[in-house]
Amino acid sequence: MKRLLCFLTCAVLGTLTARADKFEGLALTPPMGWNTWNTFAENCSEKLVKETADAMVANGMRDAGYTYIVVDDCWSKKERDPGGNLVADPVKFPSGMKALGDYLHARGFKFGMYNCAGALTCGGYPGGRGHEFQDARYYASCGVDYLKYDWCNHGTANGPETYRIMSDALKAAGRPMIFSLCEWGENQPWLWAAPVGHLWRTTGDIGPSYRGSVKNKWEKGWKDRLDENVGLQSYAGPGHWNDPDMLEVGAKTLTLAESRSHFTLWCMLAAPLIAGNDVRSMTPQVRDILTNKSVIAIDQDKLGHQGFRYRVDKDKEIWVKELSNKEWAVCLLNTGDKPAQLSVTTQELSFLTASYYDTTNVWTGQVDGKQTGAHSALVDSHDVVLFRLKPAS
Ligand code: GLA
Numbered sequence: 001m002k003r004l005l006c007f008l009t010c011a012v013l014g015t016l017t018a019r020a021d022k023f024e025g026l027a028l029t030p031p032m033g034w035n036t037w038n039t040f041a042e043n044c045s046e047k048l049v050k051e052t053a054d055a056m057v058a059n060g061m062r063d064a065g066y067t068y069i070v071v072d073d074c075w076s077k078k079e080r081d082p083g084g085n086l087v088a089d090p091v092k093f094p095s096g097m098k099a100l101g102d103y104l105h106a107r108g109f110k111f112g113m114y115n116c117a118g119a120l121t122c123g124g125y126p127g128g129r130g131h132e133f134q135d136a137r138y139y140a141s142c143g144v145d146y147l148k149y150d151w152c153n154h155g156t157a158n159g160p161e162t163y164r165i166m167s168d169a170l171k172a173a174g175r176p177m178i179f180s181l182c183e184w185g186e187n188q189p190w191l192w193a194a195p196v197g198h199l200w201r202t203t204g205d206i207g208p209s210y211r212g213s214v215k216n217k218w219e220k221g222w223k224d225r226l227d228e229n230v231g232l233q234s235y236a237g238p239g240h241w242n243d244p245d246m247l248e249v250g251a252k253t254l255t256l257a258e259s260r261s262h263f264t265l266w267c268m269l270a271a272p273l274i275a276g277n278d279v280r281s282m283t284p285q286v287r288d289i290l291t292n293k294s295v296i297a298i299d300q301d302k303l304g305h306q307g308f309r310y311r312v313d314k315d316k317e318i319w320v321k322e323l324s325n326k327e328w329a330v331c332l333l334n335t336g337d338k339p340a341q342l343s344v345t346t347q348e349l350s351f352l353t354a355s356y357y358d359t360t361n362v363w364t365g366q367v368d369g370k371q372t373g374a375h376s377a378l379v380d381s382h383d384v385v386l387f388r389l390k391p392a393s
Contacts, residue, residue: 002313003212004036006019009129010273011013013228013389014338016269018324021167021171021196022167022171022194022195022196022197022198023170023171023176023177023178023179024039024172024185024239025176025239025351026176026177026198026199026239026278027178027199027238027240027241028180028239028302028304029238029275029299029300029302029304030069030199030241030272030273031068031146031178031180031198031241031272031273032053032064032066032067032213032273032274032296032299032300033063033068033069033070033099033109033110033112033146033275034056034066034068034069034070034271034274034275034276034279034316035060035069035070035072035074035112035148035246035275035276036048036049036070036071036072036276037073037244037246037276038206038208038247038248038251038276038277039251039276039277039278041073041074042073042074042123043074044071044072044075044092044102044176045092045093046092046093046099048095048306049069049071049100049104049212050100050103050282051280053069053070053103053104053107053109054107054237054277055074055109055279055280055300056069056109056152056271056279057107059135059279059282059287059291060287060291061275061279061290062107062109062290063106064089064160064290064291064293064296065273065289065292065296065300066153066219066273066275067108067109067110067334068109068110068111068112068146068274069109069110069111069112069176070081070095070112070113070114070146070148071100071112071113071114071259072114072119072124072148073090073114073121073122073123073125073150074089074118074125075088075089075092075093075097075113075114075125076088076089076091076126076190077090077125077126078124078125078126079126080112080126080131083257083373084131084134085134085138086115086126086135086138088181089264093380097113097142097144098140098141098142098143099385100142101142101143101144101284102143102229103250103300104144104324104389110145110146111143111144111145111146111182112144112145112146112148112178113142113144113146113147113148113236114147114149114150115127115140115147115148115149115150116149116150116151116152116153117129117149117150117151117154117156117157117162117163117166118150118151118152118153118155118157119154119155120152120153120226121150121152121153122150122152122153123159125317126246126284127152127153128149128166129154129157129162132165132166132168133169133172133173136166136168136169136170136172136173137173138173139170139173139175139177140170140173140175140177140317141355143175144175144177144273145164145175145176145177145178146177146178146180146269147178147179147180148178148180148182149163149166149179149180149182150182150183150184151182151184151186159183159187159189160187160192160193162198163181163183163193163196163197164196166179167179167196167197169317169329176197177197178197178198178201179196179280180198180199180272181193181196181199181200182200182201182203182243183200183201183203184201184203184205184302185200185201185202185203185228186309189201189253190202190232190235190236190242190347191235193240193247194235194239194240197240197273198239198240198241199240199242199243200241200243200267201230201243201244201245202229202232202242202243202244203220203225203226203229203244203245204218204219204220204224205219205220205245206219206220206222206245206246206248207219207221207248208219208252208253208254209221209222209248209253209254210222210254210258210382211223211224212224214253215253220386221261222248222258222265223335225244225245226265226266226269228243229242229244229269230245230308231287231308231310232306233269233306233307233308234264234306234307235306236269236270236304236305236306237305237306238301238302238305239305241270241271241272241306241379242269242270242271242306243271244269244271246272246274246275246276247253247262247263247266247273247274247275247276247277247306248262248276248277248280248287249275249277249289249290250261250275250277250279250289250290251281254282255382257380257381257382257383258291258382258383259286259289260363260374260383260384261382261383261384262281262288263332264295264331264363264384264386265291265319265331265333265384266299267296267298267299267329268299268306268307268319268320268321268329268331269306269307270299270300270304270306270307270321272299272305273299275290275295285299292362294360294362294365294388295363295386296384298321298323298329298362298386298388301321301323301324302352303322303323303324305321305322305323306321306336307319307320307321307322307329307331308321310321311348314336314338315334315335315336315340316332316333316334316335316340316342316387317332317333317335318330318332318344319331319332319333320349320350322349325390326353326391327389327391328349328351328352328389329362329386329387329389330344330349330375330386330387330388330389331384331385331386331387332377332379332384332385333381333382333383334343334380334381334382334383334384335380335382336381337381338381339378339379339380339381340379341373341376341378341379342376342378342379342385343375343376344376345373345374346371346373346374346375346389352389353391354391354392355373356370356391356392357370357371357389357390357391358370358371358389358390358391358392358393359371359375359387359388359389359390360387360388360390361377361385361386361387362373362386362387362388363384363385363386369392370392371389371392374385
């Protein structure tokens with residue numbers, strides 16, 4: 001009996017300890033960067049990525065924190081080589097992926113790549129299924145720092161198990177990498193993915209609209225995706241983030257107000273900030289949204305608390321996010337079709353504990369000292385006003 005007990009205990013402990021968790025200490029604040037997919041889809045290339053990186057150095061994006069440059073789907077040949085290895089498309093990436101990683105690292109960026117947990121990627125390229133450890137060694141050899149892992153063509157595979165295998169494979173390959181799970185929230189990854197990866201998609205794909213789809217029918221607007229993230233705030237924190245999908249800021253089908261409010265609300269969610277627009281040709285207004293340091297600071301606040309929707313009035317939503325040092329970000333969103341005067345009083349925000357707050361209107365930079373009353377602004381349709389409240393002495 002004693003022997004049997006000992007055997008069972010060892011077996012259980014063995015199983016537990018054989019499963020090393022993800023690389024710790026990465027993504028202590030939400031990852032920031034740029035990804036090829038939202039604008040360029042299958043037309044990713046070495047030329048595009050290099051030009052984008054150069055533009056991001058020149059336009060201040062890198063220095064504002066956008067350091068992960070991620071090559072999404074459609075980067076490889078349609079077949080693995082006879083040894084089962086992934087091979088970069090020689091037309092799109094003539095110098096190979098390692099050389100691209102070197103180019104990015106030399107300019108202060110980190111390098112991200114994409115694959116999929118199924119047999120094929122969503123674009124029909126070789127997926128990782130059955131090749132996890134081999135592929136992880138390949139990514140490590142290319143100097144990859146971030147892997148986005150999709151969920152198309154997974155057949156009957158079990159989600160948590162499948163992502164766990166790739167996480168173990170990355171750990172075994174030995175190069176610290178952020179692991180970005182992209183299973184669209186199908187298996188409620190917020191419940192199980194924190195030991196496995198650093199961020200997980202909570203929804204299906206975002207598209208370049210406020211609501212509904214304008215490009216592909218499976219995509220939805222950022223406001224739809226935002227609504228789907230209500231209630232998930234307790235699952236996010238340093239090293240493990242809800243990912244409401246990449247940014248559509250700068251898309252031609254959004255108004256400037258919609259780009260600004262999309263960006264602001266992603267910061268309120270402590271969402272990964274992965275831009276997807278053509279940063280080589282964006283307008284100064286779009287650049288100013290993406291590189292606003294005070295708004296980014298709300299996303300990147302070290303406390304790592306995801307903000308939440310505090311109240312919905314008719315055409316007004318109030319979102320709040322706790323920050324370090326007892327400060328708070330408060331965002332009012334005008335969901336109506338017309339400009340409106342939106343306001344909130346300190347008294348309405350029942351969680352506030354200080355008597356007075358120095359209040360900054362974050363987008364305009366205007367500071368009001370020792371506020372006790374209403375915070376108010378005229379807000380365009382689908383636009384926001386964002387306040388930062390700091391306890392005043
Ligand atoms: C899925 C993902 C997208 C993108 C495409 C690539 O739809 O959710 O973010 O990676 O695949 O094919």
